[in-house]
Structures are given as C-alpha cells and as structure tokens.
Amino acid sequence: MKKTRTFLFLFSFLFLSSTSVMAQFPVIDAEQLRSYVTGNKKVTLVDSRTSEEYQQAHIPGAINIMPDEMKTKAARLLKDKAALVIFYCRGMD
Numbered sequence: 001m002k003k004t005r006t007f008l009f010l011f012s013f014l015f016l017s018s019t020s021v022m023a024q025f026p027v028i029d030a031e032q033l034r035s036y037v038t039g040n041k042k043v044t045l046v047d048s049r050t051s052e053e054y055q056q057a058h059i060p061g062a063i064n065i066m067p068d069e070m071k072t073k074a075a076r077l078l079k080d081k082a083a084l085v086i087f088y089c090r091g092m093d
C-alpha cells in the first residue's frame with residue numbers, strides 16, 4: 001500500500017503545473033517542515049529546482065530530482081518507501 005501511495009504521489013508530481021492538481025497536495029510552511037524533519041517520522045526532502053540552484057543552496061539532507069528526471073531517478077533515490085516525501089522548489093513562475 002505504501003509503495004503504491006508513493007508511486008502515485010510521484011506520478012502526480014509530474015503534473016503539478018495544473019492549479020487544480022496542486023490543490024490536492026498540502027502546502028506546508030517552514031515551521032511544519034521543521035517539525036517533520038526534527039520529529040520521529042522518516043522524511044525524504046526532494047529539491048526539484050535546477051542542479052545549479054541546488055548546488056548554490058539547499059536544505060541539508062535534501063536530494064535533487066528535477067521534474068523531467070522524476071521517472072529515471074525517483075526509484076533509485078527514493079529508497080525508503082516508508083518515508084514521508086516532501087518536495088520543494090522556488091515556486092510557480
């Protein structure tokens with residue numbers, strides 16, 4: 001079940017350019033993110049900005065997967081299927 005849920009979340013992430021799809025996923029603020037990262041839950045942070053932006057600065061422990069790389073990199077980089085996956089980027093252009 002968790003593996004399927006993770007796959008569906010990743011699949012849906014590819015289509016986040018639609019506002020109606022974005023409304024299905026919760027948006028969290030910095031305090032909520034901090035509580036997830038410092039809490040007891042397993043969390044995987046995915047920085048979906050460009051490699052250059054990731055190299056300049058990123059949240060410690062985050063991995064870099066851009067949307068067009070999701071299919072090829074996600075299975076290899078998102079190893080812990082029980083972890084909560086939180087995506088972040090620079091926002092919508």
